[in-house]
Amino acid sequence: MAEQLDIIFTAPHPDDLEIGCGGWIAKLVKQGYRVGMIHLTTGEPTPLGSLEIRAKESAEAAKVLGATHVETLGLTNRELMDGPTTRYALATVLRRFRPRVLVGIAGKTVAASPDHLQAQLITEAARFYSQLTKWDDRFGHTAPHRVDHLVYRPIARTAENMLFPASFAVDIKDTIEQKIAAVACYKSQFPSERFAGLRHWLNSMAGYEGGLVGYDFGELYALPRPLGFEDPMPLFGEWPRMNPIKMKADQE
DSSP: OOOOOOOOEEESSSHHHHHHHHHHHHHHHHHHOOOOEEEEEEOHHHHOOOOHHOOOOOOHHHHHHHHEEEEEEEEEOOOOOSHHHHHHHHHHHHHHOOOOOEEEOOOOOTTTTTTHHHHHHHHHHHHHHHTSSGGGGTTTTTOOOOOOOOEEEOOOSSOOOOOOSSSEEOOTTTTHHHHHHHHHTTTTTTTTHHHHHHHHHHHHHHHHHHHTTTTTSEEEESSOOOOSSSGGGOOOOOOOSOOOOHHHHHHH
């Protein structure tokens, strides 16, 4: 049996997770959690890439982030569709590594690959399939596993106005450069001129998403249900956003 992971991140193409979730992945690793990265497809063909190049790039990126496990399922890029076969593939990984938390991207990218929305549907279904009994033959004879928590990483350029019952931002000030370094591993996808623009966008989005809760840089995540607390008071510490009144008082 594979060694258990605490959390698994999944997305359709190598580079999706690094762009969307690289800051939190790196932070979780620093905090001592066992983190898995599952790419549903190889992402190929692309104009400057190949299967060998993309595999090397994804391995280098995972090493930069410190992920415990990285895997590419080899589902078909450009033709990724939610259905029994794709659900079985991801659910089998969940049953092998038995994480408590599953993170997947969410949203429809009209001007980009339709694989993104299909990956959301596959992730949601695979979480359910993972726990099913009397179906072990469909999952490589692995034992059922219930994933406690599903977390969404909303796509910043989605065509929809997505509303979730709860959301949270992760402070990635200490890992944003690590995130950008992981994205930079994908030289076949982001030659120098294109990468310069992407780096600006990554910094800008992290500044916006972090700024929503007072962080310099952050990544925004969402839940399909409200958060529950017996004692929410520890959440309500000092607001990290710059306080001009406090600053003035400190100067006097």
